[in-house]
Each structure stands twice: as structure tokens, then as C-alpha cells.
Amino acid sequence: MGVESMMRSKFYIVSFGAAIAMFFAAVSLRSASQPGNTSPADRLIGAWRLVSVETIRPNGEVIYPFYGKHPTGILIYDRSGIMSVQIVSDPKPSKPSTDSREKFLAAPLDEKVTAIDGYYAYFGTWTVDGTGSSVTHHIQQSLYPGERDENATRLVSFQGDQLILTAKSHEMGEDHQRKLVWERVSADH
DSSP, X not given: OOHHHHHXXXXXXXXXXXXXXXXXXXHHHHHHHSGGGSOHHHHHOEEEEEEEEEEEOTTSOEEOTTTOSSOEEEEEEOTTSEEEEEEEOSSOOOOSOOSSHHHHHHSOHHHHHHXXXXXXXXXXXXEEOTTSSEEEEEEEEESSGGGTTOEEEEEEEEETTXXXXXXXXXXXXXXXXXXXXXXXXXXXX
């Protein structure tokens, strides 16, 4: 075999090897971008806008006792394990209409109560169970002081770009299921 023939053979072997390597790299990148190939925690990371909050009674009736039919809110899970949630009820509180903490504190008590009744917030850390079927919010601080240092577990499911968190609670003298639907906030918002 001549030198030219050996060079051509090595070229084809190297080219073939490079083509195979590029193929596997492309398959690997494609697989990594598929939703089914991300960890359960990775699917939660990001910002979520509130779509609805439903309270489901034991008989299946859907009621809206705390947030109304069209609340607004934001839920954020970050990669470092920090989370935060804020919800504003429907109808949104409109008083006190002050623009500073000092003026808010000086507002009439009934206006402050209305504002607080129409708002809910807490922050802390979060963990996902091994199957990805539930997330636990480890509440560090909350608008409701009694929630501090509590662990609030929610069942997790996804429908397209929507995240559905479901929790059980005992309130108003009966067991309820609270279903919160969140929609992923896109990068352009």
C-alpha cells in the first residue's frame, strides 16, 4: 500500500470517527433538552404566574373562600433551593392607597386589615421527593407568623407549561383539597 493510499485511509477513518462523534453529541444534546430527561427539581426551577386557586370540598364542590375566582400571584423556585410565593386576592385590595410603609402604618385599622386579608406571602427553601411527585416548602418567614418553620408539602403535576400544586387542609370544619395552577413565566416577560 502506498503512502497516498494510507493517508486516504487514515483520512476516511478520522472523518468517519468525527461524524460518529458529532452524531452522538447531537443525540446527547437533543436528549438533554427533552422535558422527560430533566430531574424533577429542574422542572420546577423558574418563575410561575398564578392562573387559579380552587378549594375542593369533600363532595367535589369547588369554592373560592380565600382568594376569589381570579387572584394574581408569583411563585419562584431557584437553583440554590430558595423559593418565594406571593398571592393577591380577587378583588385586589385598594386601601390604604398610600405609597410608603410609614403612611401604611398610620392608616385606619380597617383599611390595614382589608389589605392584609387580600394578600398572602412566604419564603423559604424547597425540596422535591425522589419521585418528583411532591415538593416541600420549608417556610422560613410568612405573613402568617404561625407558618414560620413549618414544612408545607404539595403534590406536583404538570400539564404543558402549567404546574399544578395540590395540598390538603382542614378548614371551615372539613377536609379540603387546595389546587393551585401556575403557568411558567416566559423569558420575554
